[in-house]
Amino acid sequence: MPATYERFPSRERFLTHSRVPTHERVPPVPTYENFPSINLTTFSNQPGIVRPSWTSSPSNHGVFEEETDLEASSVPLYNDDDKSNHNPENLSWSERLKHFTFAWFACTMSTGGIAFVVSVIPNRLNGLTELGTAIFVFNIILFVSFTILMITRFIMHPGTLKHSLANPHEGFFFATFWLSLATMFTNTTAYGIPNSGPWLVEALWIAFWVYTACTTLIAIFYYHVLFTVKKLVITNVLPGWVLPIFPAMLVGTLASAIAKFQPAHRALPMVVAGLAYQGLGMMVAMMMYGLYFGRLLTSGLPAEASRPAMFIAVGPPAFTALALIGMAQDVVITEIFPNYIELNGIIDQTLIPAIFQLLALLSAIFLWVFAFWCFGIAAVANIEAIPRNDFHLNWYAYVFPNVGFTIATIQIGVRLDSPAITTVGTFMAAFLFFLLLLIMFCHIKAVVKRGIMWPGKDEDAHH
Numbered sequence: 001m002p003a004t005y006e007r008f009p010s011r012e013r014f015l016t017h018s019r020v021p022t023h024e025r026v027p028p029v030p031t032y033e034n035f036p037s038i039n040l041t042t043f044s045n046q047p048g049i050v051r052p053s054w055t056s057s058p059s060n061h062g063v064f065e066e067e068t069d070l071e072a073s074s075v076p077l078y079n080d081d082d083k084s085n086h087n088p089e090n091l092s093w094s095e096r097l098k099h100f101t102f103a104w105f106a107c108t109m110s111t112g113g114i115a116f117v118v119s120v121i122p123n124r125l126n127g128l129t130e131l132g133t134a135i136f137v138f139n140i141i142l143f144v145s146f147t148i149l150m151i152t153r154f155i156m157h158p159g160t161l162k163h164s165l166a167n168p169h170e171g172f173f174f175a176t177f178w179l180s181l182a183t184m185f186t187n188t189t190a191y192g193i194p195n196s197g198p199w200l201v202e203a204l205w206i207a208f209w210v211y212t213a214c215t216t217l218i219a220i221f222y223y224h225v226l227f228t229v230k231k232l233v234i235t236n237v238l239p240g241w242v243l244p245i246f247p248a249m250l251v252g253t254l255a256s257a258i259a260k261f262q263p264a265h266r267a268l269p270m271v272v273a274g275l276a277y278q279g280l281g282m283m284v285a286m287m288m289y290g291l292y293f294g295r296l297l298t299s300g301l302p303a304e305a306s307r308p309a310m311f312i313a314v315g316p317p318a319f320t321a322l323a324l325i326g327m328a329q330d331v332v333i334t335e336i337f338p339n340y341i342e343l344n345g346i347i348d349q350t351l352i353p354a355i356f357q358l359l360a361l362l363s364a365i366f367l368w369v370f371a372f373w374c375f376g377i378a379a380v381a382n383i384e385a386i387p388r389n390d391f392h393l394n395w396y397a398y399v400f401p402n403v404g405f406t407i408a409t410i411q412i413g414v415r416l417d418s419p420a421i422t423t424v425g426t427f428m429a430a431f432l433f434f435l436l437l438l439i440m441f442c443h444i445k446a447v448v449k450r451g452i453m454w455p456g457k458d459e460d461a462h463h
Contacts, residue, residue: 091454091455094156096453096454097149097152097153097156097157097453098153098156098157098160099452099453099454099455099457099458100149100150100153100453101164101170101173101393101458101459102150102164102170102171102173102174102176102177102459103170103173103176103393103394103458103459104146104149104150104393105143105146105173105176105177105179105180106173106176106393106394106396106397106400107142107146107393107396107440107443108139108142108143108146108176108180108183109176109179109180109183109396109400110396110399110400110403110436110439111135111138111139111142111436112136112139112143112180112183112184112186112187113183113399113400113403113404114135114399114403114432114433114436115132115135115136115139115183115187115190115191116183116186116187116190116403116407117403117406117407117429117432117433118131118132118135118429118433119132119187119190119191120190120407120410120411121410121425121426121429122410122413122414122422122425122426123422123423123426129191132187132190132191133191136184136187136190136191139180139183139184139187140184143180143181143184147177165222165225166225166229166230167230167459168226168230168232169459170458170459171222171225171226172240172241172243172244173243173393173459174218174222174244175218175222175243175244175246175247176243178211178214178215178218178247179246179247179250179400181211182211182247182250182253182254185204185207185208185211185254185257185258186253186254186257186258188200188204189204189257189258189260189261190257193261201261201262204258204261205258205262205266205270208251208254208255208258208270211247211251211254212248212251212273212277214247215247215248215250215251215277216248218244218247218248219244219245219247219248219280222244223244223245226244234291234295235295235298235299236295236302237288237291237292237294237295238292238302238306238309238310238312239288239292239309239310239311239312239313239315240309240312240394240397241288241291241292242284242285242288242312242316243312245280245281245284245285246281246315248277248280248281249277249278249280249281249282249284249285249316249319249320250281250319251273251274251277251278252274252275252277252278252281252319252320252323252324252327253274253278253319253322253323253326253404254274255270255271255273255274255275255323255326255327255330256274256322256323256325256326256327256329256330257326258270259271259274259327259330259334260329260330260333260334262334263334264334264335264336264339264340264341265340267330267331267334267336268334268336268340268341270330271327271330271331271336274323274327275324275327278319278320278323278324281316281319281320282316282317282320285315285316285317286316289313292313301381302381304385304388304389305389305390305392305394306394307378307381307382307385307389308382308389308392308394308395308396308397308398309394309397310374310377310378310381310382310397311374311375311378311382311397311398311401311402312397312401313374313377313378313401314371314374314375314378314401314402314404314405315400315401315404317367317368317370317371317374318367318368318371318401318402318404318405318407318408319404319408320363320367321363321364321365321367321368321371321404321408321411321412322364322404322407322408322411324359324360324363324364324367325357325360325361325364325408325411325412325415326411327356327360328353328356328357328359328360328361329357331352331353331356331357332353332356332357336353337349337350337352337353338350338352357415361412361415361416364408364411364412364415365412367408368405368408368409368412371404371405371408372405375402375405382398390446390451391439391442391443391445391446391451391452392446392451392452393443393452393458393459395439395442395443396439398435398439399432399435399436399439402428402432403432405428406425406428406429406432407425409421409424409425409428410422410425410426410429413425
C-alpha cells in the first residue's frame with residue numbers, strides 16, 4: 001500500500017505555530033526541493049501512515065534522521081511475525097536468542113585483537129605473556145560459545161539464517177566471524193607454537209589456505225548478494241561497507257604471522273598470497289573511501305549511533321602497514337632469497353631481503369599517517385557524540401581497527417629503532433586493553449538492561 005502523508009506545518013510555521021491561525025497551518029505536500037531536509041517517521045499504531053518531521057541535529061542537516069546506517073540499530077523496527085513482540089516484557093531467553101546477531105562476533109574479534117597486541121609489545125613486563133595467553137584462551141571460549149548460540153538460534157528460529165545474510169544491517173557483521181578466526185590463528189603463532197610441537201605449524205599452514213579459499217568466496221559472493229538483494233543508499237555509506245573484504249585482506253596479516261615458521265618452499269607462496277590479498281583489500285577500501293568522504297562532505301556526519309563505525313576506516317591502511325613489515329621480515333627469517341629462489345635481472349640476490357624491508361618500512365610510514373588522519377576524524381566525531389550514545393555492538397569498532405593501528409605503530413618504532421615510538425605504541429596498547437574492559441562491561445549491562453538481544457534493538461530489526 002503506498003504511503004500517505006499527514007499534512008503538517010512547514011518549518012517556519014511549525015516553529016511559530018502559536019502565532020499562526022489554525023486554518024493557515026496546512027502547507028502543500030512536501031516537494032522535491034524541501035524533501036532532503038525532512039525525514040519520514042512511521043507510527044506503529046497507524047501502519048502505512050507517514051508524516052514528515054524536521055531533522056533537529058545540525059550535524060545531520062539535509063539527511064534523514066532515521067538514516068539506514070548499517071551499523072546502527074537505534075531505530076526500533078518490529079517484525080509483525082515476531083510473536084515475542086506482542087508481550088515484550090516477558091521474553092524467555094530462547095525468544096531473546098532470536099536477536100543474537102552476527103554482530104556479537106565483534107566482541108571476539110576485538111578480544112583476539114587485544115591478545116595479538118599484547119604479544120607484540122616490545123617492552124616486556126613480568127606477566128605480560130601470561131596475560132596474553134589468558135586473553136587468548138578466554139577468546140577461544142567466547143568464540144565457541146557464540147558459535148554454539150548462533151547455531152542454536154538458526155535451529156530454534158527457522159528463517160533467521162537466510163534473513164541474517166540477506167539483511168545488510170546484520171549481514172555485514174558476518175565478516176566479524178571470519179575476522180575472529182583470523183585473530184585466533186594469528187595468536188596461535190604467538191602463544192601456541194612456543195608451547196607445542198611441529199604439528200601445529202603444519203596445522204596452521206593448512207588453516208591458512210582453507211581460510212584464504214573461504215574468504216575469497218565471501219568477498220565475491222557476499223558483495224554479489226548486496227548488488228542483487230538489497231539496494232543501499234549512497235548517502236548513508238559508512239566504512240562498514242568494506243567489512244566483507246576485510247577477512248580476505250587479513251590474509252596478509254595471517255601470512256606475516258605464520259610464514260616465518262614455515263620452510264622456504266611454503267613461506268614463499270604464503271607471502272605472495274598475503275601481498276596479493278592485502279592489495280585487494282586496500283584497493284577495495286580505497287574505492288569505499290571515495291564514497292565515504294563524499295558522503296561526509298555532502299551529507300554531514302553519520303547518525304550518532306553509527307559513528308563508532310567511522311573507526312573502521314583506520315583498519316585497511318593500518319593492517320596493510322603491519323602486514324607489509326611482517327612479510328618483509330618473513331622473507332629475511334625464512335631465507336627465501338637467495339637460498340630458495342632467485343629473481344631474474346637482479347645481480348646481487350643477497351640485497352633482495354634488505355630491499356623488501358626498506359620498501360615495506362617506507363610504505364608502512366606512508367600508510368600510517370593516513371590511518372592516523374582517519375583516526376583523528378573518527379575520534380573527534382565520536383567524542384562529541386558519546387554523551388548521547390547508548391551502547392551497541394558497534395562500539396567494538398573502537399577497538400579492532402585500532403589494534404592494527406597500534407601494532408603498526410609498534411612495528412614502525414622497532415624498525416626505526418625508536419624507543420619513543422615504541423613507547424607510544426605501548427601506551428596505545430594499554431589504552432586499548434582498558435577500553436575493551438569498559439566496552440565489555442557496557443555489553444553485559446546492555447544485555448541485563450534489555451538494551452540488546454531484544455525485539456527492535458538489534459541488527460535483525462531492520463528490513
